Amino acid sequence: xxxxxxPWWFAGPAVVLMVLIxxxxxxxxxxxxxxxxxxxxxxxxxxxxxxxxRIVSRSSFxxxxxxxxxxxxxxxxxxxxxxxxxxxxxxxxxxxGDFYKTIYFLPxxxxxxxxxxxWEFTLHPTIGLINETLTLACGSWLESFAxxxxxxxxxxxxxxxDKDYAIWTVAFIGVWQGFGFTMVLYLAGLTSxxxxxxxxxxxxxxxxxxxxFRLVTWPMLxxxxxxxxxxxxxxxxxVFDTVEAFYPQGGGPSKSVYVMMFAIFEKGIQQNxxxxxxxxxxxxxxxxLFLTLVxxxxxxxxxxxx
Amino acid sequence: xxxxxxxxxxxxxGDTQVLKGIDLAIxxxxxxxLVGPSGCGKSTLLRILAGLEAQSAGDxxxxxxxxxxxxxxxxxxxxxxxxxxxxxxxSVLQNMMTPLTLRDLSFRExxxxxxxxxxxxxxxxxxxRVAETAKILQIEDLLHRKPGQLSGGQRxxxxxxxxxxxxxxxxxxxxxxxxLDAALRxxxxxxxxxxxxxxxxxxxxxxxxxxxxxxxSDRMAVMMGGEIxxxxxxxxxxxxxxxxxxxxxxxxxxxxxxxxxVDQEGRLSCLGLFLERRVLPQSDPKTVAIRPEHLVLxxxxxxxxxxxxxxxxxxxxxxxxxxxxxxxxxxxxxxxxRAEAEQVHDTSLLSRIDIAFRPGRALIFGAKGERLRFLPExxxxxx
Numbered sequence: 001x002x003x004x005x006x007p008w009w010f011a012g013p014a015v016v017l018m019v020l021i022x023x024x025x026x027x028x029x030x031x032x033x034x035x036x037x038x039x040x041x042x043x044x045x046x047x048x049x050x051x052x053x054r055i056v057s058r059s060s061f062x063x064x065x066x067x068x069x070x071x072x073x074x075x076x077x078x079x080x081x082x083x084x085x086x087x088x089x090x091x092x093x094x095x096x097g098d099f100y101k102t103i104y105f106l107p108x109x110x111x112x113x114x115x116x117x118x119w120e121f122t123l124h125p126t127i128g129l130i131n132e133t134l135t136l137a138c139g140s141w142l143e144s145f146a147x148x149x150x151x152x153x154x155x156x157x158x159x160x161x162d163k164d165y166a167i168w169t170v171a172f173i174g175v176w177q178g179f180g181f182t183m184v185l186y187l188a189g190l191t192s193x194x195x196x197x198x199x200x201x202x203x204x205x206x207x208x209x210x211x212x213f214r215l216v217t218w219p220m221l222x223x224x225x226x227x228x229x230x231x232x233x234x235x236x237x238x239v240f241d242t243v244e245a246f247y248p249q250g251g252g253p254s255k256s257v258y259v260m261m262f263a264i265f266e267k268g269i270q271q272n273x274x275x276x277x278x279x280x281x282x283x284x285x286x287x288x289l290f291l292t293l294v295x296x297x298x299x300x301x302x303x304x305x306x
Numbered sequence: 307x308x309x310x311x312x313x314x315x316x317x318x319x320g321d322t323q324v325l326k327g328i329d330l331a332i333x334x335x336x337x338x339x340l341v342g343p344s345g346c347g348k349s350t351l352l353r354i355l356a357g358l359e360a361q362s363a364g365d366x367x368x369x370x371x372x373x374x375x376x377x378x379x380x381x382x383x384x385x386x387x388x389x390x391x392x393x394x395x396x397s398v399l400q401n402m403m404t405p406l407t408l409r410d411l412s413f414r415e416x417x418x419x420x421x422x423x424x425x426x427x428x429x430x431x432x433x434x435r436v437a438e439t440a441k442i443l444q445i446e447d448l449l450h451r452k453p454g455q456l457s458g459g460q461r462x463x464x465x466x467x468x469x470x471x472x473x474x475x476x477x478x479x480x481x482x483x484x485x486l487d488a489a490l491r492x493x494x495x496x497x498x499x500x501x502x503x504x505x506x507x508x509x510x511x512x513x514x515x516x517x518x519x520x521x522x523s524d525r526m527a528v529m530m531g532g533e534i535x536x537x538x539x540x541x542x543x544x545x546x547x548x549x550x551x552x553x554x555x556x557x558x559x560x561x562x563x564x565x566x567x568v569d570q571e572g573r574l575s576c577l578g579l580f581l582e583r584r585v586l587p588q589s590d591p592k593t594v595a596i597r598p599e600h601l602v603l604x605x606x607x608x609x610x611x612x613x614x615x616x617x618x619x620x621x622x623x624x625x626x627x628x629x630x631x632x633x634x635x636x637x638x639x640x641x642x643x644r645a646e647a648e649q650v651h652d653t654s655l656l657s658r659i660d661i662a663f664r665p666g667r668a669l670i671f672g673a674k675g676e677r678l679r680f681l682p683e684x685x686x687x688x689x
Binding site for chain 2: 194196199200202203204205206207211215216219222
């Protein structure tokens with residue numbers, strides 16, 4: 001066994017698996033994205049950049065980018081911010097910390113498809129809990145707000161069925177579902193902040209919580225934050241199940257919730273336009289790759305101090 | 307400069323009492339060391355003085371003012387931590403600036419980016435103070451590096467710099483040298499002592515290393531089991547310990563202890579060897595202790611002199627001097643003798659040697675470890 005081939009015997013299985021499971025599908029998808037292949041066809045024609053051209057020029061794909069980036073832009077900062085806030089609050093508790101941890105983590109553990117049904121009932125325009133509650137405010141001083149005035153005069157938003165509200169409502173559910181996860185990551189990060197640093201900050205004259213946070217907590221959570229933001233970004237780009245559960249017909253009111261994963265599913269699977277679906281997939285992979293590279297760069301350059 | 311007084315400090319964690327009523331007055335400008343084995347409460351005492359931990363009872367008084375309720379940030383004390391606790395994301399300059407900015411600048415002036423623009427003059431003044439301190443510590447070249455890029459000794463200096471930069475009432479140091487390698491530790495001992503002389507500020511220094519306490523301090527407090535056993539100058543603690551535990555903790559190698567017997571006339575003997583001086587017959591010494599350097603080798607030239615004999619079990623050669631480990635002839639006791647190298651170079655392992663006590667050097671302790679005294683020589687003659 002000792003010879004020039006020995007290293008290959010060690011690395012071989014991993015290399016083979018990686019090629020089979022990761023690299024080959026990506027290469028195939030990239031190649032398919034330049035064709036008009038459909039499942040069942042015996043062959044396919046090379047169409048060059050036509051698929052990409054359609055993505056750039058068609059209005060439905062413009063909506064896809066708007067929906068995806070709105071979702072990512074809302075969900076990532078909010079779930080990271082709320083996760084950090086919840087982690088700091090729970091960390092400061094002497095008792096009941098585990099209780100709150102469980103509560104905030106429940107949505108992460110729940111099956112999202114089942115939760116989507118619950119949300120659908122809650123957000124129902126007429127019999128939903130949300131609008132029923134809002135109706136209670138009619139006649140009170142709250143009516144001086146334009147939102148209530150309009151709601152009481154005619155009707156409150158349709159939420160999921162309203163093209164102005166749909167993407168924000170789906171994003172809200174995404175935050176509700178996701179911030180428990182970032183909270184757990186931040187709680188883990190907080191345990192590794194050396195206590196002596198807080199004492200040093202106290203001796204240096206940091207009296208308020210904000211000074212302590214700025215001087216110790218936030219910088220020491222740097223590596224955690226980079227990781228959390230990357231994970232949250234990738235998870236938000238991947239959002240699919242809520243959209244599929246709420247709008248099986250495709251993309252919500254006037255395609256305002258037509259997110260990337262749903263586009264891949266609709267084009268590639270439902271309409272059997274494998275070439276076009278592959279092109280969207282390649283764009284999706286490019287975003288994820290870009291995010292990962294940014295994360296590596298930040299981790300190496302900025303936040304690992306030792 | 308202000309004096310610091312701790313009065314009847316107790317501290318309990320649950321049922322365990324770690325400090326049992328400590329009274330300690332620290333003179334302005336002195337270098338006071340709290341020394342003791344780990345778990346003796348010395349660090350807790352320092353942290354109570356710093357305000358990082360609350361005492362269960364007792365008062366902390368600085369400059370005549372009781373500051374039990376004053377939080378650590380407002381006590382104007384500076385601390386150097388064992389791990390240095392430098393902010394890892396900041397350069398040495400920023401680390402040293404932090405205590406100044408937190409105290410001397412308003413909230414708005416401390417804001418990132420905007421703050422330095424609003425208070426250009428103030429920032430320049432603070433930077434000058436940092437530069438002065440850096441000059442004293444000779445770390446000017448390191449100001450723009452981050453702690454991760456510094457060696458242990460350089461980090462130590464940076465941590466000292468952060469403590470020094472704002473002229474505190476006292477420096478509190480919690481085992482600051484224990485993360486350094488042996489050679490650097492010896493070097494920093496001298497440097498810290500010199501720094502203390504130069505600054506003239508009070509240093510309160512916690513260590514478990516008796517050598518650090520002996521070499522640096524003006525006074526040292528030997529702590530054990532939550533109490534101060536002896537507070538005295540290093541000389542006195544070493545040569546005149548008030549307690550057997552102090553005698554065995556301070557000094558390396560450890561002081562030799564032998565069982566003591568006393569006869570009707572107050573003559574004291576250990577393992578059959580009579581000491582020259584007497585004690586009151588009613589006092590009840592249990593232990594005779596003698597430092598390794600107060601044992602002398604008796605050359606076997608036939609001269610008879612009261613002595614103990616033993617076998618050399620180990621020879622520790624330190625170059626200039628040698629520690630001989632002896633198993634005494636009675637088989638139960640071991641002793642260590644410190645000798646000049648040339649005195650013992652022909653003494654081999656397992657050879658038998660005779661040793662005697664240097665006159666007047668033995669210390670005697672009672673049943674509870676308390677120090678007992680010999681009778682004054684005049685009285686002895688009268689008896």
